[in-house]
Amino acid sequence: MYQFSRSIYRELVPEVIEDRGGANRLAFLKACEAAFERLAADRHYFARPARALFRDVRIYFPISSQMRVYRVIERHMALATAYVDRALAAGRSLDGTSLTCQASTRKGAPCRRDPVPGSRYCPSHKHLEEGFATTAA
Numbered sequence: 001m002y003q004f005s006r007s008i009y010r011e012l013v014p015e016v017i018e019d020r021g022g023a024n025r026l027a028f029l030k031a032c033e034a035a036f037e038r039l040a041a042d043r044h045y046f047a048r049p050a051r052a053l054f055r056d057v058r059i060y061f062p063i064s065s066q067m068r069v070y071r072v073i074e075r076h077m078a079l080a081t082a083y084v085d086r087a088l089a090a091g092r093s094l095d096g097t098s099l100t101c102q103a104s105t106r107k108g109a110p111c112r113r114d115p116v117p118g119s120r121y122c123p124s125h126k127h128l129e130e131g132f133a134t135t136a137a
C-alpha cells in the first residue's frame with residue numbers, strides 16, 4: 001500500500017503549509033500511511049476512507065488548497081480501494097497469504113474454509129459479516 005501513500009504525498013506536498021523543521025509534511029505523510037494501512041487491513045470496516053483521511057490532514061493545508069486536496073485523496077483512495085478489492089476477490093490478502101474464513105467453529109477453533117470472494121467469511125459464516133455491517137451502519 002506504500003505506493004498509494006507515496007503518490008498522494010508527492011502530489012500534495014508542495015501545498016502543505018510550511019513550518020519549521022517540516023513537521024506538517026511529516027505528519028501529513030504519516031496520516032496517509034496510516035490510512036492506507038488501515039484500508040488494507042480493515043477494508044470492510046473502514047467506512048469512507050477518503051473523508052477520514054481528509055479530516056486528518058486538512059489542517060496541514062491552506063483553505064485555498066482544500067478542495068484540490070480532497071479530490072486528490074478521493075482519486076487515490078478509489079484506486080487503492082479497487083486494488084484491495086481485487087486482491088480480496090482473488091482470495092489473497094495484501095501480503096500475499098491466502099485467506100481463510102475469519103469465524104470460529106462451534107468448538108472455538110478457527111474456521112479454515114475458503115471465504116466467499118470479496119468477503120471475510122465462508123458461505124456458512126457469511127451471515128456474521130452481514131450482521132456486523134447492519135449494526136455498524
Ligand SMILES: [Zn+2]
Nearest residue numbers: 101111122125
Ligand atoms: Zn467459516
